Amino acid sequence: MLRINHRLLNMACVREQVTRAASSFFEKPLNFVDGVRVDASQPTHSFVVEEPATGKQLCKCPSSGQEDVNKAVQSAREAFKSWSQLSGLERGRLLQKAALKLRERQEEFARMESVDQGKPLWESRFDIETVIDGLEYFAGLAPSITGDHLPLQGGSFGIVKREPLGVCVGIGPWNYPVQMAGWKSAPALACGNTMVYKPSQFTPITTVMLAELYIEVGIPKGVFNVVQGKGETGRFLTCHPGVDKVSFTGSVPTGKKVMADCALGIKHVTLELGGKSPLLIFADADMENAVKGAMMANFLTQGEVCCNGTRVFVERSIKDEFVEKLVSKTKGMKIGDPTKDGTMMGAVISKEHKEKVLNYVQGAKEQGAKVLCGGESFTPDDPALSGGYYMTPCILDQVEDHMTVAKEEIFGPVLSLFTFDTEEEAVRRANDSEFGLAAGVFTNDLKRAHRLSAQLEAGYVWVNNFNLNPVGLPFGGFKQSGIGRENAAATITQFTQQKSVYFEMGDVDCPY
Ligand code: NAD
Numbered sequence: 001m002l003r004i005n006h007r008l009l010n011m012a013c014v015r016e017q018v019t020r021a022a023s024s025f026f027e028k029p030l031n032f033v034d035g036v037r038v039d040a041s042q043p044t045h046s047f048v049v050e051e052p053a054t055g056k057q058l059c060k061c062p063s064s065g066q067e068d069v070n071k072a073v074q075s076a077r078e079a080f081k082s083w084s085q086l087s088g089l090e091r092g093r094l095l096q097k098a099a100l101k102l103r104e105r106q107e108e109f110a111r112m113e114s115v116d117q118g119k120p121l122w123e124s125r126f127d128i129e130t131v132i133d134g135l136e137y138f139a140g141l142a143p144s145i146t147g148d149h150l151p152l153q154g155g156s157f158g159i160v161k162r163e164p165l166g167v168c169v170g171i172g173p174w175n176y177p178v179q180m181a182g183w184k185s186a187p188a189l190a191c192g193n194t195m196v197y198k199p200s201q202f203t204p205i206t207t208v209m210l211a212e213l214y215i216e217v218g219i220p221k222g223v224f225n226v227v228q229g230k231g232e233t234g235r236f237l238t239c240h241p242g243v244d245k246v247s248f249t250g251s252v253p254t255g256k257k258v259m260a261d262c263a264l265g266i267k268h269v270t271l272e273l274g275g276k277s278p279l280l281i282f283a284d285a286d287m288e289n290a291v292k293g294a295m296m297a298n299f300l301t302q303g304e305v306c307c308n309g310t311r312v313f314v315e316r317s318i319k320d321e322f323v324e325k326l327v328s329k330t331k332g333m334k335i336g337d338p339t340k341d342g343t344m345m346g347a348v349i350s351k352e353h354k355e356k357v358l359n360y361v362q363g364a365k366e367q368g369a370k371v372l373c374g375g376e377s378f379t380p381d382d383p384a385l386s387g388g389y390y391m392t393p394c395i396l397d398q399v400e401d402h403m404t405v406a407k408e409e410i411f412g413p414v415l416s417l418f419t420f421d422t423e424e425e426a427v428r429r430a431n432d433s434e435f436g437l438a439a440g441v442f443t444n445d446l447k448r449a450h451r452l453s454a455q456l457e458a459g460y461v462w463v464n465n466f467n468l469n470p471v472g473l474p475f476g477g478f479k480q481s482g483i484g485r486e487n488a489a490a491t492i493t494q495f496t497q498q499k500s501v502y503f504e505m506g507d508v509d510c511p512y
Contacts, residue, residue: 018339021108022051022115022205026059030204030228031068032211034075035221040228042067047201047230052118052347053338055387061204063229069196069236072225076167076194077242079222084164084192091190092142097217099135102128105213109206113178114338116205118347118389119301121339131182131210133471134487138190145191145492155505162496164192165268166244169237171258172207173250174200174349175304175411181207183486184247185214185224191495193245194223198237200250201230202349238262245269245495249306251409252435252480259483270484270494272306272476274409275437277458278430279309279466282423283318285442289464291325293442294415297466299333299393302348303357303413306481307438309466311406313418313426323397323417327372330393330415336380347388348412354389357412361394364405364416369396375414401429409435423448431457436478440466459485 028037043062051058064072083091102109110124117124150158170184177199188195199207211226227233231254238246238261245268248258255273262269279297281290297309314322338346348354354377361375375394379386393413399406405416420426430439439458443449453461459477462468469475474485484494 018111018115021111022058025112025205030059030061030208030226031064031072032208032226033068033072033222034225035215037208037212040064040068041071044229044232049116049202049204050350051115051388052349053115053385053388055351055389058115061201061228063201064227064233064236066236068227069233069240070242072196072227073167073237073240073242075222076196076225079220080164080166080194083189083194083220083223086192088142088145088190088192091192092139094217094219095135095139095142095186095190098214098219099132099139101213101217102132102135102210106132109178109209111339112209113206114346116203117174117177117301118338118349120343120346121341123301124338127176127179130179130469130471131186134182134186137471138186141489141492142190145496147498152502157503157505159501159503161499161501162492163499165495165497166193167242168193168195168245168247168495169240169243170195170197171234171237171246171248171250172197172199173306174202175301175306177203178206178210180249181210184249185210187486187491188247188495189219189223191492193495194225196225196227196237196243198227198229198234201228204228234258235261238267239264241265243267247484247486247494248272255482268494268497270486271482272484272486273437273480273482274411275306275308275435275477275481276311276407276409276433277307277309277435277438277440278311278313278433278456279440280420280426280430280442280452281312281314281318281322282441282443282445282448283315284444285318285464286444287318287321287325290322290442291329293440293462293464293466294326295329297440298415299330299345299413300467302345302391303393304349304411305467307460307467309438309440310410310414311416311418311430313420313430315426316419316421319417319419323372323395327395330395331373333393335378335390335392337382337385345393345413347385347390349389351389353412354391357410357414358391360405360408360410360412361396361414364396364399364403367403367405368398368400369403369405369416370398371395372397372417401432407433423452427452427455431455434479435481437481438462
């Protein structure tokens with residue numbers, strides 16, 4: 001009994017620290033404009049931010065109105081005048097400093113991300129690592145953003161300049177809050193743009209921390225502003241005449257609205273949207289790696305990952321062995337407090353979302369699928385977590401291609417199993433989707449890997465692994481999964497525009 005009490009006491013201590021840090025953060029407002037945290041002056045309404053791990057209210061946040069958005073855009077416009085005039089080397093140095101500072105404060109950021117998002121601490125640490133990578137990468141590229149020279153007749157010549165776009169807007173989802181803010185701001189700022197960022201209303205914290213960190217390392221005020229709010233605030237941004245580009249990450253339905261709003265102002269737009277990615281496991285694959293790969297493809301961030309390989313196609317001859325190993329490992333996953341080391345899966349983002357995911361499982365059962373494990377609500381032992389949004393990771397078998405769980409993005413820890421007999425069949429069924437974000441193949445046949453990476457209709461294909469996104473490999477979707485690429489050199493082209501300048505060295509040759 002004494003031992004159990006001690007264990008609970010320890011848990012309480014960690015929770016208390018985490019809760020204290022979070023509540024002191026909310027003492028100041030969460031909009032960040034012109035280098036300081038400011039109250040929304042004309043909020044349209046407020047929304048409640050909850051901690052997914054406990055279900056408790058973290059804060060009530062005003063949703064920014066038109067006037068707040070005007071101020072943030074105006075501040076970014078003003079900052080653009082001098083930020084865009086720095087050399088790439090100078091901007092790169094500041095981004096490099098931000099990377100170093102973020103590494104120093106990695107643990108603090110990771111804890112807050114786990115509080116805000118519900119994902120386990122080890123994943124939050126990893127997410128921060130990817131932001132550091134992005135800052136270092138784009139800091140390095142900044143001085144090399146140059147143009148071209150074109151020699152012409154009689155000594156005349158042209159130059160092609162690569163110029164920043166101006167004020168860019170970033171709009172983020174709730175599954176990778178700080179990673180998305182980093183992935184969008186690092187290239188935007190490296191190119192000489194300024195940015196106004198709206199995080200998801202579910203996860204407002206770490207973007208503000210990033211904005212404060214940018215100021216701390218000397219990035220001028222106004223270069224990166226943050227406005228909080230729901231979709232309405234997002235629309236104030238996408239429709240704003242002072243905005244030159246929108247980089248959006250979120251669902252397909254919202255992406256369509258964002259694109260339509262951008263069309264009204266002919267704004268540049270990048271869309272990183274949802275997915276329903278296939279993972280193909282062939283009989284010649286390394287079995288242990290294939291099982292681990294399927295778990296990596298489905299259970300990171302409680303399954304709330306856009307590129308997850310939720311449709312797992314397994315070659316018939318190895319299906320039984322694969323499924324047995326997969327189910328056994330999945331049942332061993334430790335679910336619980338995201339802020340504790342050792343937790344493998346945390347809490348899904350909200351009560352409503354948990355219900356939505358559980359309903360997908362119920363619907364699959366009604367359509368004839370078989371639950372091999374999980375798919376149920378879960379309550380951790382720690383009483384402090386009793387109000388949190390936990391569920392067990394689910395594996396569905398006997399799923400058919402026409403079922404709802406095979407077609408729609410569930411965005412939760414639900415893996416669907418399919419069986420195939422031939423490579424041609426596997427590819428055809430894998431490509432039968434309106435999405436095209438990612439795909440995976442486990443095989444030891446090099447020629448097959450090459451063949452399939454060409455045939456799969458996806459912006460990102462993993463061979464013998466899944467869900468790793470090293471900076472430098474462009475990330476983005478085919479089909480309805482989006483337009484544009486992030487996290488790579490290609491992103492530079494999406495945060496700049498070319499300007500051609502013709503220099504005449506002779507006389508004007510004119511027939512008039
Ligand atoms: P969502 O589309 O509901 O919201 C995304 C963001 O858009 C939020 O900040 C929201 O407030 C804002 N928004 C809502 N309506 C808007 C409007 N009309 N105009 C402007 N902004 C508006 O998505 P979500 O539920 O936050 O995130 C989950 C989705 O994001 C999933 O579909 C997932 O696949 C996708 N996602 C994609 C990627 C990628 O890189 N492709 C990465 C992460 C998440």
